[in-house]
Amino acid sequence: xxxxxxxxxxxxxxxxxxxxxxxxxxxxxxxxxxxxxxxxxxxxxxxxxxxxxxxxxxxxxxxxxxxxxxxxxxxxxxxxxxxxxxxxxxxxxxxxxxxxxxxxxxxxxxxxxxxxxxxxxxxxxxxxxxxxxxxxxxxxxxxxxx
Amino acid sequence: xxxxxxxxxxxxxxxxxxxxxxxxxxxxxxxxxxxxxxxxxxxxxxxxxxxxxxxxxxxxxxxxxxxxxxxxxxxxxxxxxxxxxxxxxxxxxxxxxxxxxxxxxxxxxxxxxxxxx
Numbered sequence: 001x002x003x004x005x006x007x008x009x010x011x012x013x014x015x016x017x018x019x020x021x022x023x024x025x026x027x028x029x030x031x032x033x034x035x036x037x038x039x040x041x042x043x044x045x046x047x048x049x050x051x052x053x054x055x056x057x058x059x060x061x062x063x064x065x066x067x068x069x070x071x072x073x074x075x076x077x078x079x080x081x082x083x084x085x086x087x088x089x090x091x092x093x094x095x096x097x098x099x100x101x102x103x104x105x106x107x108x109x110x111x112x113x114x115x116x117x118x119x120x121x122x123x124x125x126x127x128x129x130x131x132x133x134x135x136x137x138x139x140x141x142x143x144x145x146x
Numbered sequence: 147x148x149x150x151x152x153x154x155x156x157x158x159x160x161x162x163x164x165x166x167x168x169x170x171x172x173x174x175x176x177x178x179x180x181x182x183x184x185x186x187x188x189x190x191x192x193x194x195x196x197x198x199x200x201x202x203x204x205x206x207x208x209x210x211x212x213x214x215x216x217x218x219x220x221x222x223x224x225x226x227x228x229x230x231x232x233x234x235x236x237x238x239x240x241x242x243x244x245x246x247x248x249x250x251x252x253x254x255x256x257x258x259x260x261x262x263x
Contacts, residue, residue, distance in 0.1 A: 017187070
């Protein structure tokens, strides 16, 4: 039997309305899906106990504008996306997913089992995890729990 | 002299307890915790896998302090609950998270258990 890691999400609503905040055991994580180049949704086993419709946490982040770099040989407007074509990329999708995986991992040492993935509220100083705002790239949190 | 060894409960697991009144109490293994959510200002719902065989979760409503307006008290309570449920492998660990009957609470910002259903 292993120790659990509890993942905390909160939007900027001050925990004042339904689903402003949620905490899930990391073991209930089912997977994440890229919704767009600025959003990814992280799914968990539903808190209602039915095991059917997953609960979701939609995280928003900035697109990465790919406006610099050399044009490659196939660099035409109708060709494959490439560095320097000016198309907004989704580099933060991978970065946010990677940071989530690191935070949710049960292999971390010398940390508490209360892990803030993202908290957009005004936070106090010097209170350890309570002061943590989580993944810096995330700019909005929307929680779906049926 | 023989020493009585502690008998592990639920296979050697942390058990958490929340009590509203003599008729509404919950005690279950931490591994059955499904999660919790904010249910409004100063209000949270904790859910555990149901223990009577039905599909729906056991839902426990609790009240927490909400004076600062940033939700930090709720976050502190979440941290305390996470800490209380740690140590799955500690045999027979029994943690009372909240007992409205005796006013025993695991954190000062956890004020009451309002419903166990």
